[in-house]
Amino acid sequence: MATDSSAPSTADSLSAADRGLTLHHITVRFGGLLALDDVSLRVPPGRTVGIIGPNGAGKTTLFNVICGFVVPQSGTIALDGRPFRPRPHQLTGRGIARTLQGVGQFNGMTVLENVLVGARSRKAEEEAWAALERCGVAEHAAALPASLPYAKRKRVELARALAAKPRILMLDEPAGGLDADEIRWLATLIQEADCTVLLVEHHMDLVMSVCDEILVLDFGKPIALGPPAEIRTDPKVAEAYLGAAA
Ligand SMILES: Nc1ncnc2c1ncn2[C@@H]1O[C@H](COP(=O)(O)OP(=O)(O)O)[C@@H](O)[C@H]1O
Ligand SMILES: [Mg+2]
Incomplete structure (x- = not known):
């Protein structure tokens, strides 16, 4: 029987809402510490999504969950609509690449x-x-x-x-220790990247200028999710950072 080349491939038949990376209700505990508390996030293909929050908020832990270094106590991950159980040694094969903090x-x-x-x-x-x-x-x-x-x-x-x-490039504090010129160079690199970018970063100008959407964590809890303009003026976000500074 001849195959119908016009039939949609599995990838094409995915609904737009399924494409990309999805985290559903991820919870991680280290002993008595709740490092991630019911975190959900959709990362559609081609987007640049920022993850911000004070030190210890759980940002790197979230990256470790996506990379399979940390297995959550509850919650699931999906890649293009299919359950995804990340294994560190299979990440490159699945199109995921990460830089380390430092x-x-x-x-x-x-x-x-x-x-x-x-x-x-x-x-x-x-x-x-x-x-x-x-x-x-x-x-x-x-x-x-x-x-x-x-x-x-x-x-x-x-x-x-x-x-x-990679299809998904994960950057953990890529601007840490860089001067203004280097950060401008990095912003351009991220903007021109032809892939999804997940960005953990403290440098707010960089985050606000390159991200389509930003997730804010505070003590493991998602406290805000939205485009930069919304996050910038969200009183909960300001409070989380002020609280952390106090
Ligand atoms: N492997 C681990 N074992 C125990 N506690 C951890 C571990 N990894 C992270 N933590 C703790 O979880 C919390 C979140 O850490 P982390 O994800 O590194 O925060 P961030 O990257 O936002 O600064 C912190 O309180 C940290 O000390
Ligand atoms: Mg970190």
């Missing part, structure tokens, strides 16, 4: 070797070089990461994630 390179390896760890196709070397170029660190390919200034190491970390050509 810098996380292997020090016995060169910059190029570090970025090759991220690449996944048979054209790995080509992709690694393209990512190094895009991040402006190709000239340092043969250097050891530890020999580079911090901002350059952050760029290598980004290149490693981009080399995987």
Whole structure:
């Protein structure tokens, strides 16, 4: 029997609401500490979604749940409408790449070797070089990461994630320790990324300028979710940050 090439593929027949990453009622406890308290979030393809909140709010824990480093006590994750049980070693294959808070390179390896760890196709070397170029660190390919200034190491970390050509790029405090010029460069990179971006960040100007939507966590609880203009003027958000500063 001839196959009907006009029939929708499984991906095409997904309803728009199912596409992308969805977190349903995620709860994580570390002993007596409620690190995430019933967090739900929809991340449609191509969006840039920010996750903000005071230190200890649960932002990195949420990333760890999506990456499979932390298994929630309750709640589910779906990727394109199907149940998704993340396993750290399968993430690249599922199109998810993450940078770590701070810098996380292997020090016995060169910059190029570090970025090759991220690449996944048979054209790995080509992709690694393209990512190094895009991040402006190709000239340092043969250097050891530890020999580079911090901002350059952050760029290598980004290149490693981009080399995987992810559908979902997860950035945990990518602006930490960067100066204004570097942050402007980072904003452009995020805006031009042709993938979904999940951004945990304290630098409010960056978050407000690149995100389509922002989730605010406070002591693990989602206290606000909306576009930057709404979040900026939400009294609950201001209160959470003021409370944390006190
Ligand atoms: N593996 C862990 N074991 C115990 N407590 C943890 C662990 N990871 C995070 N926590 C705690 O959970 C809370 C949330 O941490 P985290 O997600 O790192 O916050 P954020 O990234 O928003 O600063 C903090 O109180 C932190 O100390
Ligand atoms: Mg964190």
